[in-house]
Amino acid sequence: MDMLWNGWGDPAKAAPLPDTVTGLLRDLLGVTPRGTPAPALADLRPPAVTARPAALKALAEAVGGEEHVRTDAESRIRHTRGKSTPDLLRIRAGDLTDIPQAVVLPAGHDEVLAVLRACAAHGLAVVPFGGGTSVVGGLAPRSALFVALDLRRMSGLLDLDPVSRTAVLQPGLRAPEAEQRLNGHGYTLGHFPQSFEWATIGGFAAARSSGQASAGYGRFDEMVLALTLATPEGTLDTGRAPRSAAGPDLRQLILGSEGAFGVITSVTVRIRPLPEARVYEGWRFGSFQEGTAALRRLAQDGPRPTVLRLSDETETLIGLARPDAIGAGPEQSGAGCLAITGYEGTAEDTAHRRARAADVLTDGGGTLIGAEPGEHWAHGRYFAPYLRDALLDAGAFAETLETAAFWSRIPELYTAVRTALTDTLTQAGTPPLVMCHISHVYENGASLYFTVVSAQGEDPVAHWTPAKHAANEAVLAAGGTISHHHGVGTDHRDWYVREAGPLGVSALRAVKRRLDPDGLLNPGVLLPTD
Numbered sequence: 001m002d003m004l005w006n007g008w009g010d011p012a013k014a015a016p017l018p019d020t021v022t023g024l025l026r027d028l029l030g031v032t033p034r035g036t037p038a039p040a041l042a043d044l045r046p047p048a049v050t051a052r053p054a055a056l057k058a059l060a061e062a063v064g065g066e067e068h069v070r071t072d073a074e075s076r077i078r079h080t081r082g083k084s085t086p087d088l089l090r091i092r093a094g095d096l097t098d099i100p101q102a103v104v105l106p107a108g109h110d111e112v113l114a115v116l117r118a119c120a121a122h123g124l125a126v127v128p129f130g131g132g133t134s135v136v137g138g139l140a141p142r143s144a145l146f147v148a149l150d151l152r153r154m155s156g157l158l159d160l161d162p163v164s165r166t167a168v169l170q171p172g173l174r175a176p177e178a179e180q181r182l183n184g185h186g187y188t189l190g191h192f193p194q195s196f197e198w199a200t201i202g203g204f205a206a207a208r209s210s211g212q213a214s215a216g217y218g219r220f221d222e223m224v225l226a227l228t229l230a231t232p233e234g235t236l237d238t239g240r241a242p243r244s245a246a247g248p249d250l251r252q253l254i255l256g257s258e259g260a261f262g263v264i265t266s267v268t269v270r271i272r273p274l275p276e277a278r279v280y281e282g283w284r285f286g287s288f289q290e291g292t293a294a295l296r297r298l299a300q301d302g303p304r305p306t307v308l309r310l311s312d313e314t315e316t317l318i319g320l321a322r323p324d325a326i327g328a329g330p331e332q333s334g335a336g337c338l339a340i341t342g343y344e345g346t347a348e349d350t351a352h353r354r355a356r357a358a359d360v361l362t363d364g365g366g367t368l369i370g371a372e373p374g375e376h377w378a379h380g381r382y383f384a385p386y387l388r389d390a391l392l393d394a395g396a397f398a399e400t401l402e403t404a405a406f407w408s409r410i411p412e413l414y415t416a417v418r419t420a421l422t423d424t425l426t427q428a429g430t431p432p433l434v435m436c437h438i439s440h441v442y443e444n445g446a447s448l449y450f451t452v453v454s455a456q457g458e459d460p461v462a463h464w465t466p467a468k469h470a471a472n473e474a475v476l477a478a479g480g481t482i483s484h485h486h487g488v489g490t491d492h493r494d495w496y497v498r499e500a501g502p503l504g505v506s507a508l509r510a511v512k513r514r515l516d517p518d519g520l521l522n523p524g525v526l527l528p529t530d
């Protein structure tokens with residue numbers, strides 16, 4: 001099944017906005033329905049393919065036949081950009097400026113190498129395409145002539161080593177299938193980002209993804225033990241042992257390289273036994289400050305839950321932590337700040353961690369409000385992106401952004417980003433609702449995840465851009481990183497260049513020149529073009 005071409009996810013799961021939310025949007029944010037209906041897929045007329053027939057022939061030879069090189073309008077449109085809100089607004093407006101020439105589907109590592117050779121010979125750029133869920137412009141290169149390298153045919157579980165507890169996965173394997181196959185052997189990967197239903201193993205590695213159970217299972221980059229990279233200059237194999245002192249760790253150069261250095265063709269990950277027990281529950285804190293301090297204590301001194309997140313007052317009030325209660329008001333969603341804790345593991349370990357964590361949270365001012373909010377969160381955890389489509393349909397604008405910092409910087413970062421978003425959108429005539437939660441915790445810091453909802457401007461993308469830029473500036477000024485888990489793409493690139501510094505950027509450029517001397521791979525993604 002293909003994802004909705006101009007929205008999120010499985011078309012069968014599309015959800016209308018509850019009446020309470022429509023009222024809230026109108027009364028609180030002045031949202032009014034938009035007049036122009038979005039075009040249908042069949043009405044869109046993509047620009048003609050200008051790649052030479054010889055180039056398409058060479059690509060077909062590289063991947064074992066013409067059927068694996070698609071140039072039809074629908075395939076090309078479905079591979080245009082990713083799934084950020086500006087991406088959705090552009091495609092809904094019929095803007096096909098970032099459309100690929102063709103969609104190429106290799107079946108293995110050697111075919112990827114052959115595609116790279118064919119593209120080099122014919123002057124075509126290459127965009128590796130996993131689930132297409134990038135929210136940072138990672139699939140929209142600075143090139144008029146490129147092909148989308150869709151990795152869906154490379155979707156196998158190649159090996160499972162129960163002694164070492166490792167699995168070798170192909171890059172095009174989507175997260176649900178990866179889980180299903182590992183579960184069949186009694187294991188889990190434990191990677192559950194909100195984009196779980198569609199994103200792929202290669203995309204997780206390329207963009208250094210982080211899942212909602214990162215407190216227990218770690219980030220995706222912490223799960224990766226070995227990687228194979230196909231580059232225009234040949235193959236790079238990394239990861240001979242779980243840890244090594246043999247020079248710098250080349251795996252770290254590939255993780256987060258966002259397709260700019262090569263195509264990840266296999267990923268060895270650590271796996272964990274399927275948990276016997278899963279318990280999720282809700283806690284209430286009087287304020288975000290109080291809850292943040294309690295989460296920090298747990299993150300630093302333990303015991304660490306598997307899931308640990310805290311919504312601020314606005315997000316708690318609106319009920320975003322519990323999608324089934326959105327807009328239901330304080331009686332349903334409650335006042336103060338809602339925290340969700342989750343524990344997965346053996347029955348004994350889960351009970352032990354839960355009891356000790358409860359002492360820490362109670363001591364930090366928290367009140368246990370039972371299993372219900374936790375179970376609701378777990379049940380609705382992949383629902384919010386569907387709601388975004390309904391919000392856009394209703395004439396609202398809804399987008400998310402995220403960052404991370406050391407604990408001592410979190411209060412300043414929180415205020416700075418909220419203020420930047422609120423001030424910019426208010427001055428533009430669309431006062432927003434800005435909500436935030438702590439989404440990932442570490443011993444030394446945490447990630448803040450913001451959701452912004454406002455009325456759409458006349459040109460919604462142009463209207464949003466100054467607010468996004470102001471938030472990026474606020475992140476850097478307050479000591480945050482430009483991305484904790486969404487990555488750099490093209491949207492964060494100019495801020496990433498400042499974060500990495502001139503020497504850092506020129507070192508990365510030297511790596512790119514060595515692996516991709518003609519600059520074929522994702523030009524303008526991660527690093528500026530020369």
Ligand SMILES: Cc1cc2nc3c(=O)[nH]c(=O)nc-3n(C[C@H](O)[C@H](O)[C@H](O)COP(=O)(O)OP(=O)(O)OC[C@H]3O[C@@H](n4cnc5c(N)ncnc54)[C@H](O)[C@@H]3O)c2cc1C
Pocket residue numbers: 008082083084127128129130131132133134135138139151171192193194195198199200201202203204205206207208209210211212257258259260262263264265385485486487489522525
């Ligand atoms: C609604 C929604 C919720 C999200 N929630 C989360 C979340 O909770 N946590 C999180 O971390 N992210 C989240 N994301 C962002 C996104 O899902 C992640 O960045 C994910 O890792 C992308 O995987 P993908 O397979 O879709 O990659 P794509 O979007 O296809 O590609 C992402 C980037 O990696 C490159 N790439 C893809 N595959 C390869 C490969 N095999 N080799 C080299 N380069 C490659 C692409 O060229 C692109 O630059 C969310 C996105 C959406 C739309």
